[in-house]
Amino acid sequence: MSEKPTGRIYLFTKYERLWHWLQMAIIFTLLLTGFEAAGRFKLFGYEGAAYLHNRVGLFWVIAFLVFLFWIVTTGEWKQYIPTTKNLFDVVIYYIYGIFAGHSHPFPKTKEAKHNPLQRFTYLALATLLLPFQMATGLLYWSYNSWEAWGIDKYLSLKWLATVHVAGAFAILAFVIIHVYMTTTGHTVFGYIKGMITGWEDTYDD
Amino acid sequence: MRPSLVIVLASLFVSLQPAVAGASTASAGAEPAVAAEAHAAPPAAKPAAQPNAPWVTVDHSKLEALQKNFTSAKDLTDTCLSCHNKTLDQFQHSIHWTWRAPSSTKDRIVGKGGDSINNFCVSTNYMHDHECLDCHIGWDRKPVTINCMNCHGDLSFNYEEAVEDIEAFLEEGDEESLEMAHDVQQDLKAAAQRIQLPTRKHCGSCHFYGGGWEATKHGDLDKSLGTPTKELDVHMGIDGQNFQCTRCHTTKDHKIAGRMYSIPAATTRESLIENDLGTRITCVSCHTDKPHTSGFANKLNDHTDVVACQACHIPTFARKRSTQMDWDYSTSGKTRDGKKYVVKDADGRPVYMSIKGSFVWKKNVKPEYFWFNGSIHNMTFKDVIDPDQTVWLSRPLGGPHDKNSRIFPFKVHRCNQAYDKVYKTLLTAIYTEEDGGYWDTLDWPKAFAMGQKDVGMPFSGKFGYVRTKYVLPTTHMVAPKEQAVKCAECHTRNNGRMAKIAGVYIPGRDGHHLVNALGLLLILGCLAGVCGHALIRCIGAIIRRSKSVG
Numbered sequence: 001m002s003e004k005p006t007g008r009i010y011l012f013t014k015y016e017r018l019w020h021w022l023q024m025a026i027i028f029t030l031l032l033t034g035f036e037a038a039g040r041f042k043l044f045g046y047e048g049a050a051y052l053h054n055r056v057g058l059f060w061v062i063a064f065l066v067f068l069f070w071i072v073t074t075g076e077w078k079q080y081i082p083t084t085k086n087l088f089d090v091v092i093y094y095i096y097g098i099f100a101g102h103s104h105p106f107p108k109t110k111e112a113k114h115n116p117l118q119r120f121t122y123l124a125l126a127t128l129l130l131p132f133q134m135a136t137g138l139l140y141w142s143y144n145s146w147e148a149w150g151i152d153k154y155l156s157l158k159w160l161a162t163v164h165v166a167g168a169f170a171i172l173a174f175v176i177i178h179v180y181m182t183t184t185g186h187t188v189f190g191y192i193k194g195m196i197t198g199w200e201d202t203y204d205d
Numbered sequence: 206m207r208p209s210l211v212i213v214l215a216s217l218f219v220s221l222q223p224a225v226a227g228a229s230t231a232s233a234g235a236e237p238a239v240a241a242e243a244h245a246a247p248p249a250a251k252p253a254a255q256p257n258a259p260w261v262t263v264d265h266s267k268l269e270a271l272q273k274n275f276t277s278a279k280d281l282t283d284t285c286l287s288c289h290n291k292t293l294d295q296f297q298h299s300i301h302w303t304w305r306a307p308s309s310t311k312d313r314i315v316g317k318g319g320d321s322i323n324n325f326c327v328s329t330n331y332m333h334d335h336e337c338l339d340c341h342i343g344w345d346r347k348p349v350t351i352n353c354m355n356c357h358g359d360l361s362f363n364y365e366e367a368v369e370d371i372e373a374f375l376e377e378g379d380e381e382s383l384e385m386a387h388d389v390q391q392d393l394k395a396a397a398q399r400i401q402l403p404t405r406k407h408c409g410s411c412h413f414y415g416g417g418w419e420a421t422k423h424g425d426l427d428k429s430l431g432t433p434t435k436e437l438d439v440h441m442g443i444d445g446q447n448f449q450c451t452r453c454h455t456t457k458d459h460k461i462a463g464r465m466y467s468i469p470a471a472t473t474r475e476s477l478i479e480n481d482l483g484t485r486i487t488c489v490s491c492h493t494d495k496p497h498t499s500g501f502a503n504k505l506n507d508h509t510d511v512v513a514c515q516a517c518h519i520p521t522f523a524r525k526r527s528t529q530m531d532w533d534y535s536t537s538g539k540t541r542d543g544k545k546y547v548v549k550d551a552d553g554r555p556v557y558m559s560i561k562g563s564f565v566w567k568k569n570v571k572p573e574y575f576w577f578n579g580s581i582h583n584m585t586f587k588d589v590i591d592p593d594q595t596v597w598l599s600r601p602l603g604g605p606h607d608k609n610s611r612i613f614p615f616k617v618h619r620c621n622q623a624y625d626k627v628y629k630t631l632l633t634a635i636y637t638e639e640d641g642g643y644w645d646t647l648d649w650p651k652a653f654a655m656g657q658k659d660v661g662m663p664f665s666g667k668f669g670y671v672r673t674k675y676v677l678p679t680t681h682m683v684a685p686k687e688q689a690v691k692c693a694e695c696h697t698r699n700n701g702r703m704a705k706i707a708g709v710y711i712p713g714r715d716g717h718h719l720v721n722a723l724g725l726l727l728i729l730g731c732l733a734g735v736c737g738h739a740l741i742r743c744i745g746a747i748i749r750r751s752k753s754v755g
Binding site: 037038039045046047050051054098099100101143144156157158161162165166168169170172173176177180183184 | 501504506507510691692693696697698709710712713714715716717720721723724725727728731732734735738739741742744745746749
């Protein structure tokens with residue numbers, strides 16, 4: 001683990017890195033203001049928290065649409081095609097190999113930035129959890145239009161708020177594991193450095 | 206001059222707005238334009254005449270009918286009615302005369318003039334407490350006529366005294382008396398020609414004193430509203446728009462809008478923009494259901510389907526004078542040296558009276574909130590009660606699933622009052638000295654026997670005390686917007702203003718306990734998982750290092 005890097009690889013473009021850190025800031029703000037608005041603690045005060053949450057939430061939806069446009073037009077969506085190939089190797093690595101000092105079974109390349117486990121996780125995140133959170137958030141925000149849209153019969157604010165909070169817990173759980181996983185590279189801050197500079201060090205194993 | 210200046214300034218403001226909007230953030234770009242409309246609106250909403258200028262098309266001082274020497278009160282009223290020939294009939298069919306709600310049935314007449322009972326003087330129309338007549342004109346529906354001057358006269362002139370003097374002097378009949386009668390008649394004639402629309406002080410001469418003393422019954426109506434500041438009432442403030450009561454309480458056939466009893470003050474919430482002949486009694490009439498234009502406007506406007514304007518904009522009532530919150534009849538009747546006595550608090554409010562019992566007065570009171578569709582259910586002295594529970598003498602109707610209901614602020618007056626232990630009904634009594642009531646005798650059984658006889662109800666002779674609640678909708682003393690209730694006062698987990706409101710999900714107050722618990726468990730699990738994983742990694746690294754060194 002302590003050997004010197006033998007080379008480096010440019011993995012993340014400027015836009016990807018900007019999007020990643022922007023989305024981090026957005027999700028961090030939304031989690032903080034969201035849980036405050038849900039009455040879990042006091043920080044900004046209800047009014048400030050609710051105001052920030054609504055504005056940042058709306059901004060997130062727009063920014064996410066831009067990301068979708070980028071991922072489709074650049075062909076980067078291919079990075080998220082799920083595969084079971086090597087999936088078990090990666091899982092076994094994280095529950096055993098990493099402790100025994102084995103090297104990662106899936107070296108990153110420019111063409112395949114994500115290991116199979118990441119592909120599944122990010123695909124589920126980008127197509128299920130995050131859109132679910134945005135959709136329930138938008139419905140929450142537009143609560144007073146439900147009647148005009150004819151959907152008030154099928155929705156209750158109580159249940160919508162509950163599933164929105166459940167989604168937030170799921171995202172927070174992802175954030176915790178995701179942040180921890182960044183420390184599992186060759187060096188503790190290696191992956192974070194990669195997402196800041198775009199370059200990740202490579203090692204011969 | 207002034208309105209036109211305002212219009213010029215407003216149009217200047219409007220023309221400046223795009224530049225201001227352009228300079229502000231893009232996301233808020235849409236709002237300043239709306240705000241500009243709102244700022245431009247007040248001049249258009251001003252009345253055609255200045256508030257205190259007469260709207261009428263008649264100069265009463267020029268009317269032939271009023272160029273006479275009145276000989277009696279009836280003469281004065283008859284003179285008014287000689288032109289206003291529908292007034293007597295109109296007035297005697299109004300609630301100000303009948304004291305009965307239109308929802309009454311033959312067996313259960315709702316209203317003060319019927320079988321309803323409250324927890325202040327618990328007196329009704331059938332009884333003979335003549336002091337009530339000072340405000341409750343037409344009480345007992347005696348064949349007396351009306352006095353137009355009560356509401357339309359010049360308040361600085363004492364018509365009653367003038368008429369009494371004239372009648373006395375004319376009766377004496379000697380030359381000197383006739384001359385004096387003539388002098389008073391000249392004053393009365395001049396005063397009778399100074400007819401006006403009712404002002405705050407006309408209405409206030411009764412309504413500021415509901416319950417017998419100032420601000421006693423209503424926490425949102427007291428003498429301070431005669432000359433209020435904008436800070437006390439943003440509409441009526443003499444340093445602001447200077448609204449008179451009649452600006453919102455409009456009148457049709459002498460029926461004055463705004464009473465909230467068994468029938469709502471208004472059955473629809475529509476603005477005058479939607480219907481220019483609609484009522485002016487609701488907030489929505491002038492402010493529409495999207496009244497907020499700045500800041501967090503869209504979310505504030507999202508409240509108007511559930512929360513009444515008053516709930517946020519009247520943060521506390523009784524802001525100038527303390528109001529009565531509790532009356533305990535059971536402590537009445539004590540004497541000192543055989544004499545009745547009174548104990549007053551620092552504000553001069555009685556906290557104990559031998560003839561009435563104990564009182565609690567409070568200032569700056571946070572209202573209690575209930576779902577309310579504009580109708581109030583009233584108990585009558587005929588209804589059987591459960592003395593083991595607090596009795597709602599009046600109760601707001603409505604609920605979360607009623608489209609016409611809003612969360613509305615109330616003053617709740619509590620009382621410990623008498624009921625008949627055998628018949629399980631609330632008891633009425635006769636009070637005043639001149640009628641030989643309780644205030645004279647301090648003898649409850651005697652006072653109850655007289656009261657119950659008057660209302661035609663039995664009295665067993667056995668009485669006890671029961672806790673009662675009486676609700677009074679809070680709608681006056683609207684504070685300036687800066688003092689409106691803050692979001693966090695309701696959107697809070699514990700002890701918020703909405704703590705007791707059921708049937709609506711309030712973010713910040715409510716949550717799903719199971720989901721929250723599972724969520725917390727998930728987060729703790731993740732933290733424990735990554736910590737454990739990290740620990741094993743460290744241990745593995747240490748073991749490997751020691752092996753490679755060894």
